[in-house]
Amino acid sequence: xxxxxxxxxxxxxxxxxxxxxxxxxxxxxxxxxxxxxxxxxxxxxxxxxxxxxxxxxxxxxxxxxxxxxxxxxxxxxxxxxxxxxxxxxxxxxxxxxxxxxxxxxxxxxxxxxxxxxxxxxxxxxxxxxxxxxxxxxxxxxxxxxxxxxxxxxxxxxxxxxxxxxxxxxxxxxxxxxxxxxxxxxxxxxxxxxxxxxxxxxxxxxxxxxxxxxxxxxxxxxxxxxxxxxxxxxxxxxxxxxxxxxxxxxxx
Numbered sequence: 001x002x003x004x005x006x007x008x009x010x011x012x013x014x015x016x017x018x019x020x021x022x023x024x025x026x027x028x029x030x031x032x033x034x035x036x037x038x039x040x041x042x043x044x045x046x047x048x049x050x051x052x053x054x055x056x057x058x059x060x061x062x063x064x065x066x067x068x069x070x071x072x073x074x075x076x077x078x079x080x081x082x083x084x085x086x087x088x089x090x091x092x093x094x095x096x097x098x099x100x101x102x103x104x105x106x107x108x109x110x111x112x113x114x115x116x117x118x119x120x121x122x123x124x125x126x127x128x129x130x131x132x133x134x135x136x137x138x139x140x141x142x143x144x145x146x147x148x149x150x151x152x153x154x155x156x157x158x159x160x161x162x163x164x165x166x167x168x169x170x171x172x173x174x175x176x177x178x179x180x181x182x183x184x185x186x187x188x189x190x191x192x193x194x195x196x197x198x199x200x201x202x203x204x205x206x207x208x209x210x211x212x213x214x215x216x217x218x219x220x221x222x223x224x225x226x227x228x229x230x231x232x233x234x235x236x237x238x239x240x241x242x243x244x245x246x247x248x249x250x251x
Contacts, residue, residue, distance in 0.1 A: 007033040008070075009201050010055070010171060015064035017050055017225070024050040026225035027064070032171070035198030039212050040205050041236075042222035043245060048205045051222070052173045055203075056088045057081040068171070087169035089177060095156050095163075097149025101140055104148050105131045108163035130166055138162035138192060154185035161192060171201045178211050190214035209233075 010032040017025040025047045032038055040048050053059040055066055057078035066074045073081050095104055109127040135141045138158040143151065151159060157177060164172050174193070178186045190211055193202060206212060212219065212233055219236050221228040223245045229236050236242045 009034045009036075009068065010203075011065075011067040012051070012055065013065045013067060015051075015054060015061045015066065017047075017054060017059055018062040023225050025054065025061070028222070028225060028227055029064075030220055030227065030230070032201055032203060034170075034201055037193065037196075037202040037204065037215065037217040039215060039217050039219045040203065040222060041207060041212065041219060042228070045224075046222040047225035048222055049175060050225070052088055052175055052203075052205065055081075055171075055173060056086060082167075082169070085168075085170040086173065087164045087167045087171075088173040088175065089160050089164045090175050095148035095151070095159055097147060099148055100145050101148060101151070101159055102131060102135070102144040104159060105134060105163055105166050109134075109166040109168075130168075134162045134166045137165065137195065139188070153180050154182075154188075157181065157185075157189070158192065161189075165196075165200070169200070171203065174202060174204045176206050177204065178206060178208055183210070186211050187214060 008031060012028060012030050015025050015028050016023055028047065028051065040051065042048055050059060054061055057073065057076055057080070061074055064074075065072050068081070068084060068086065071084070073084065096107070099107070106127060109130050132141070135144055138161060140155065140159060140162065143155065148156065148159065157179070161174065161177060164174070177193075178189050181189065186208060193204065193215060196202060204215065204217070216233075218230065219233050220230045221236050221242050228245065229239050229242050
């Protein structure tokens with residue numbers, strides 16, 4: 001790990017996740033610096049989603065550690081991990097269809113997320129500025145009063161990215177944020193992530209090489225739960241092992 005202590009935000013340190021003899025992660029390690037955007041790629045079954053599940057606390061490692069801001073979070077419940085500043089967007093949008101775009105965003109922005117504080121009352125003034133700014137950032141201001149269920153697929157994806165942003169999390173885990181999108185929507189999603197600059201740390205899981213290329217971020221390649229290669233997209237594309245196990249199949 002070559003990151004300095006002050007820069008390092010996340011360290012996945014030799015993590016193995018085993019199910020009845022099958023290793024979904026096998027001694028996997030990686031680090032993320034503050035303000036970094038990283039893309040994780042790999043063929044189906046490589047362990048990408050398990051990696052996210054382990055970071056967020058849905059899965060417990062059999063061995064190894066996950067460190068966030070120097071603290072071992074490997075055994076903490078998911079709610080505690082989210083409270084420390086990590087938030088995940090899943091591949092399928094989790095928008096509440098009967099609530100408006102603004103109300104969905106309001107749920108994410110709430111600092112007090114107890115259900116009796118969240119439902120039945122208006123959005124607190126201190127959250128409104130965050131919501132308005134986030135709606136503008138994801139391009140949904142004009143759709144703020146539309147029920148979430150009436151949004152197009154791409155709009156639902158952008159809303160969910162916005163909801164992750166509205167939580168104020170320092171580390172964003174985006175699991176296939178362009179799933180089901182066309183080229184124009186994919187390009188807009190790349191622009192949205194790039195617009196974050198270094199204000200958040202972003203871990204993106206995706207298999208769309210056009211999208212990965214647009215992000216221009218460092219790439220980590222996984223295979224059979226293991227670390228295979230890391231570098232620029234050009235570097236991993238030119239690696240014979242990567243070509244054999246992933247990019248060659250995609251091509």
